[in-house]
Amino acid sequence: MKNICIVGGGIIGLFSAYYLSKKSCQITLIEQTDLSDGCSFGNAGMIVPSHIIPLAAPGMMAKGMKMLLDSQSPFYIKPRASTDLLKWGYHFYKASTEQHVRHAIPLLRDISLLSRQLYKTLAEEEAFQFGFQEKGLLMLYQTAQVEKEEAETAKIANEIGIPAHILSAKEVQDLETEIQVAVRGGVYFPKDAHLIPQVLVKELIGYLENKGVKILDKTSVTSFEKKNGQIQAVITSNGKVDKLDEVVLSTGAWSPLLTSQLGLTLPMQSGKGYSFTLKDRLTNVQIPSILTEAKVAVTPMGTDLRFAGTMEITDVDLSVNMQRVRGIVDAIPKFYPEIKVNLPEKETIWKGLRPCSPDGLPYIGRSKHLKNLIIATGHAMMGISLAPATGKLIEEIATNEQVSMDIEGFSPERFD
Ligand SMILES: Cc1cc2nc3c(=O)[nH]c(=O)nc-3n(C[C@H](O)[C@H](O)[C@H](O)COP(=O)(O)OP(=O)(O)OC[C@H]3O[C@@H](n4cnc5c(N)ncnc54)[C@H](O)[C@@H]3O)c2cc1C
Missing domain, CATH: 3.50.50.60 (FAD/NAD(P)-binding domain)
Structure with a gap:
């Protein structure tokens, strides 16, 4: 043994x-x-075979640099004199190529599909009732630029066997039956799923x-x-x-x-993120979504609704930056006009450190x-x-x- x-x-x-x-x-x-x-525990609980493009991809450096200038942006690198951060940044830069993306896509697809299958099997076991739902994921967008990027990802996904449907604003609303959605359109990944992580x-x-x-x-x-x-x-x-x-x-x-x-x-950096959860809603979002321009994840968990976001590249540091939380809060009514959220108290914000490899x-x-x-x-x-x-x-x-x-x-x- x-x-x-x-x-x-x-x-x-x-x-x-x-x-x-x-x-x-x-x-x-x-x-x-x-x-x-x-x-x-407090993450967004999404099971995402749709996420086939690794974080290190062409254009990510430029996008990241732009976001660094905005105090509410979803991406931030905490300035530090750290050789580990410098080395990580160097490997990230080196991996941000077409060639790396082509190498990573089938690997991410295969491990994602294996995982999803194992979740399905686990959810059938009596001891496990963790709110596993196969309702897919909506990547929602409001701008032409993001629409173009999401359409490109959808095309690649379809080519490698992950179904992705490009939807008009009306088609998004037809899917999202309980809550008004204000978008230019969305990409629907029907094979994504979600669960309640703390359960x-x-x-x-x-x-x-x-x-x-x-x-x-x-x-x-x-x-x-x-x-x-x-x-x-x-x-x-x-x-x-x-x-x-x-x-x-x-x-x-x-x-x-x-x-x-x-x-x-x-090589590893922490990718700090935050979440908060609205409890006991009478009407709720039906399909999990990502508000792509704001990089906010929205997940219904029973009658609760969780919002998660931000990626602050940091060391092991669990302090809460309320400016970033405000960025999440402000994005919500732009996409779901009926959901108005006040900035939650700092003590109630959940925070977690994503373990991020550079590639x-x-x-x-x-x-x-x-x-x-x-x-x-x-x-x-x-x-x-x-x-x-x-x-x-x-x-x-x-x-x-x-x-x-x-x-x-x-x-x-x-x-x-
Ligand atoms: C806001 C946010 C939203 C997210 N949403 C999603 C999502 O929708 N879908 C998804 O797939 N992922 C999501 N994630 C990412 C996901 O939560 C993480 O990738 C995952 O939880 C990491 O799991 P882990 O076991 O590797 O690390 P952890 O959960 O951090 O576990 C590592 C454990 O090791 C322990 N440990 C460390 N050092 C020691 C030591 N010396 N001795 C003993 N114990 C030690 C720590 O205490 C910790 O409990 C999200 C993350 C965040 C922050």
Whole structure:
């Protein structure tokens, strides 16, 4: 029986534990928080095979630079004298090419479709009732410029087997039956889905506890013991976890802090984002949407409605910038004139750190430098979407099975 230690109890660590718990493995999951909040809880809960274009793409540098001048813009880089940020920016710049986009598209499609299928299967299990809905996603726009960009993405999506329909304003309104929508048009991705992330996370934790997974919460991993090119023990704030066959590192935005302890380089920045949720609505948005000009995600969760957005490239910093939150609030009535939202109190804003690799692809795979280390992070804005597939791949890697898809492009050491 393999003895496996998973460090990090976000959605990626939990799904890794979920699939590993179905094999004969003894699992210890270590999490520094009390497992009641974090990036995997208050996000927009979208499952997005539609998101086939990686963040690093031609034109992104120029777009990003323009947005930096606007205090309410959805994209921001916190100025810092940081060599890690400089290196990340350099890799991002290098990856912002047509060639990289062509390389990334089939990889993102394959892992997204695998994940979506696994979600469908999971949603059929009795223990899991996490509001999984297959209603698609509307990319809504108001300007001719964005209409053109979205039409290009729709064309590529259709070519690679992800259905995408370009809709007029009237066709958007016909789909969105309960709430008035003010748009120039939209692209509808019928194969996208959504769920309630905080419910999913709780159900996964409950499931793992029942399966006998040892969960050490409120326990920080502080260092490692290495010998003969392997991790011998994980040192925590509450003692040592040793006799390990495999260590899975799924520590999200904190990952570089741990990989540097292991002598490895993992270019990563935190992409901070915010959300807030309107409760118990009498009428609600029916189809999740992205308000593309404002980069705001809108997700109905039962009778609640969640708005999420902004991408502040930062270090591990969870402070809330209300100017950015105002940017989200102001965008809502422009697209949904009937939904008027007051700026929420600062204390009620949920915040999370997306673990962002510079090329927009996750890090999934075994380390070449440390034989029993497996890395699973860097999912940026698609961690919920890609978590079941990542968990399944981690299970396959750890148990030396054939992997479900080609993962060479996700190599954690591709920037070495
Ligand atoms: C506003 C917003 C909206 C989003 N919307 C979507 C969406 O609609 N769809 C989608 O797919 N994704 C979305 N995302 C992205 C998604 O939330 C993340 O990609 C995902 O939650 C990352 O999961 P993770 O497990 O990698 O990291 P995390 O959830 O951050 O988990 C990592 C865990 O490791 C723990 N940890 C770190 N260091 C240590 C240590 N030393 N010892 C022990 N534990 C440690 C941390 O406490 C943390 O709990 C959104 C994100 C934001 C911010």
